[in-house]
Amino acid sequence: MIRSIKTFLTLAAVGLLGLAIAGPAYAAVTEETAFVFNSFSFLVHGFLVMWMAAGFAMLEAGLVRTKNTATICLKNIALYSLAGIMYYLIGYHLMYTNVDGGWIGSFSILYNPSDAELALLNAEEATDELIGAVTANSYASMSDWFFQMVFVATAASIVSGTLAERIKVWPFLIFVVVLTGIIYPIQGSWVWGGGFLAERGFSDFAGSTLVHSVGGWAALVGAIILGPRKGKYGPDGRVNPMPGANLPLATLGTFVLWFGWFGFNGGSQLALGSALDVSAMAIVYVNTNLAAAGGVVAAMLMTQVIYKKIDLTMALNGAIAGLVSITAGPDLQYHLLAIIVGAIGGVLVVLAIPLLDKLKIDDVVGAISAHLVAGIWGTLAVGIFGSGSFFTQLYGIVVIGIYTVIASGIVWFALKALMGIRVSDEEEETGLDRSELGLEAYPEFGRGSQTV
């Protein structure tokens, strides 16, 4: 690539004497510089993943009907808020503190800056010793917390879409509290916390299983317990379409997710401060993009062949499925494979969505297909194209699947028994916006307003 002009002239300034003494090592990234790079990577990629919360909100707001739109917006901003608070209160410690090859972390509460960081921040003078104590950790503790936190929120976001249009607000939010504070962190500790699955060799780079399938399993169990929307499935087995009210918003949401996914996968390199890390990170970015592209194209072709029309929502779900599929192993060193992995994800989502409808499992936005099905595929793909073992990957999928189904099933049943999780038929008919929130998402628009 020629496009630049005068760069690195600076480097010419490197003194010959310095080079002579320090040797090639002189040109390396220094320890404190690496610390800054690594921490900043967590912050930048963390804000990208945070932005995915907006993506889910828009995707879901676009795919529900007008009468339930404000409610899904509320659920999304509330779940993101609760995820952060719960992960601060107990989640992070459960996932990352003292796991040591086991199956759960520490029951400590509140996760705050390290003592070394506080000592440096509050010192009169930043001595080498104080700095060294901080940089020994290779990244700022709270930058890591921030990055991990936004992943928890993603898992919760997946659930909200599936269960839209019929679940009550408060029971849903209580489920989110348990999911983000307890269910997610415990299984997270098994792999990313260095627990037994990590020791076994299970590999999940950025969370096809740990984030997406877990959210998908929780959504699946919830959907079964909650039941389908009224009128979705006719007595004769007919599936009644309930089209989303605002497809440009759903498109925007998908673009937001794609954009944020560079943070999701790229940041999961977990370090930036070396030529090796940034080269690997660039590879991750490219695979992430190509897998999503593969998912879109595959889903488009599939719907053209099957339905003789290109379905926009399938194309959007193809993008998401492609992204989920590559998430377990976005470090493939031959990028054509990423297109293939993503395209298979796109094919799967087009097949899975009608299949779930046949099973009368009502997934409003297609999240189970895009996150759980593609998440399983992506995790297995590491055992096919990547460095993992197929059977270890399968083992991890099954273990985490069983755990999440049981844990979330218990919570859903408890909530159902204690307070009920579903709005009344009348409220469902009226729409959750008016019945649960007492307002309308689009009070002046068309049919929405005519029902007032």
Place this chain on the structure above:
Amino acid sequence: MIRSIKTFLTLAAVGLLGLAIAGPAYAAVTEETAFVFNSFSFLVHGFLVMWMAAGFAMLEAGLVRTKNTATICLKNIALYSLAGIMYYLIGYHLMYTNVDGGWIGSFSILYNPSDAELALLNAEEATDELIGAVTANSYASMSDWFFQMVFVATAASIVSGTLAERIKVWPFLIFVVVLTGIIYPIQGSWVWGGGFLAERGFSDFAGSTLVHSVGGWAALVGAIILGPRKGKYGPDGRVNPMPGANLPLATLGTFVLWFGWFGFNGGSQLALGSALDVSAMAIVYVNTNLAAAGGVVAAMLMTQVIYKKIDLTMALNGAIAGLVSITAGPDLQYHLLAIIVGAIGGVLVVLAIPLLDKLKIDDVVGAISAHLVAGIWGTLAVGIFGSGSFFTQLYGIVVIGIYTVIASGIVWFALKALMGIRVSDEEEETGLDRSELGLEAYPEFGRGSQTV
């Protein structure tokens, strides 16, 4: 956190001889590297704050009625444009050049790259001397300008929401010109420019007072002088709801603001190039997120208790209030405090919005409550939980409040006298989109189109 693999192998390459000679200093961030980090931090965090302009636009577009939607979009893109131009023409110099403990900067015009930078950029060769002259400043001059500029625009964005649906476009834009070119920079010089309030010890990390309250005061004065929308307050004291036309858009706007606020507060660390700075910045990110989360949850609980329904727009304003509240002191080293500070902000906004309605001050989007009230609270909170003195904080709030009220009052009255600031009753009834812009925001949607 275990999730990484082979990082810092690079560091092992550090030659022993080099270490032996340079000692621990060898591992530090070098001066030029720190310069790059600091400047890049301004750019990255600056673009995040720039994005907040879109957030305000969407929030406000979602909370006005359809007939005024295009106008509020226009005002937002125009105010962002004017803010940048005015800050380049005179604002930055007024705020930052030669303040020296005083109350105003320099009356110079145009802010351009430093001589040292121009010398380096135009040199045949980048000599050590030229580089050293540039890095002596610790960040690229225009990176700082960019970062400061987007803050000015934020102050102006606050005003547009409050005064929506009845103010004429041009008088509003002229107010923006004065606010961003003169009113804002002068008070900014008192604190961030190193003026008399800074010397007094007043502390406002990222602008709870300097940006949010100033915008809020200007909006408050404008709202009083402009008067409420026709029909908003019945003769019997009844408050007529005028619900926003597009709540998913308002939700999107809130998410954009939250996302951009990592730039607003994180970038206000003003440096990235050391372990100390990036550790502090990570703390700021986490507090920013948790305060917003606290604001959402508090506002939701409040509306549930008071109104027996969760109000989406209150939850959105709770997020913003939480963010504004933490902005004066996002460097709290114990994150639980951030949740508390944000939650109190969320409570205040839920109380303030109906209170303003009682006073017949018509704030279309709740900006006075979310930015002024929470801004005052956040600034005081630094005197309670942070390192500031409560009375100094109070002093600064009062001084800047009085100044902004008087200055913006003069401008509003002058505009009213000279050209009128309010559209006619008939134009208000028709809507500003058709009367001021000659078009419609949603020509094909429901009621909006039926009025054609």
Place this chain on the structure above:
Amino acid sequence: MIRSIKTFLTLAAVGLLGLAIAGPAYAAVTEETAFVFNSFSFLVHGFLVMWMAAGFAMLEAGLVRTKNTATICLKNIALYSLAGIMYYLIGYHLMYTNVDGGWIGSFSILYNPSDAELALLNAEEATDELIGAVTANSYASMSDWFFQMVFVATAASIVSGTLAERIKVWPFLIFVVVLTGIIYPIQGSWVWGGGFLAERGFSDFAGSTLVHSVGGWAALVGAIILGPRKGKYGPDGRVNPMPGANLPLATLGTFVLWFGWFGFNGGSQLALGSALDVSAMAIVYVNTNLAAAGGVVAAMLMTQVIYKKIDLTMALNGAIAGLVSITAGPDLQYHLLAIIVGAIGGVLVVLAIPLLDKLKIDDVVGAISAHLVAGIWGTLAVGIFGSGSFFTQLYGIVVIGIYTVIASGIVWFALKALMGIRVSDEEEETGLDRSELGLEAYPEFGRGSQTV
């Protein structure tokens, strides 16, 4: 600027002995650090440009009528996907491999990480030698690919808006395949690939001509061959307005483009790892912002003067025209010039849009005016205000223009002959969403739903 506290204390830790030996060079950015900075800049600025794909999608979705909204969303996500795949398959090599002053690169397929990078990534140990082989390239190969790829997609995005509401989906996508895989890369090789136009001294910093005009030429030829929308131009020469259905969405799209343009122009500095580069990059950011602001203000004033109303869509196009105008030379060292360059762009777009209508060239979103006309102006401006030669600039514009017109004309005619490019009159009347996709973008909103 005073606002910071304790920074660079770290730097005080630099050992005197080290300084004594290494001299000022010690303070420079090291080679590996520069490599990380440069690569990370490509990734960060790349994701910003990727986000512009969402901006185009929203802008176009807001400016078409409801009945064609879902289709334009589909085209946008599909074109972004195809652009990435084609650029991976053949585009990048055609543009950047072995151009050597010629007019085309290599016909190799698939662009994957460099051998040096693979060697480092797969080594047992990251030796100095392996690292040095990687850092010799000054940036990670795939980070550059990612950054260049998002530019290709931008060119394709421009075409979709102009041809909306009447072009069939598949022929459009096939055109995108050829444009992004062949047409764009070949002309790109002439300048950025180091081909004959680069040798001639033609200067286009970030692509006023190479990206925006090329997209604009392809759109212009397509619009002429495709013909205007039914009913757009009356037999009496009357132009029938067909207003966009969702102006807040168009506003959002414009803000997204503005935001993403910091990546487009800022990242085109192509390096970050030195004081010189980051200072230059900051200048680019500021010029980018001020040119857009100038475009908005100029377009507003123009429409006020000409039409006695401020036209929102013209203001939005003014922003885009300002951005396109500065893209060829955003490195101006006196920022007032950027306001002027952008403002002239804003004036041009207000004049060009009705002119095209007079010529009965139907450009649904104004893309030809904003991208082609402003792109030509911006490229010439480098010869007026910047370091380029006016005649060389003109020469490059003409050469690339002729090439793109011929190349895209051949493809459009071939597609027209082979499969037809335009939907039937009846399908156009019904809308592409129902005829091509079998769904509706806003099934519950107003007129859109009433046509069902």
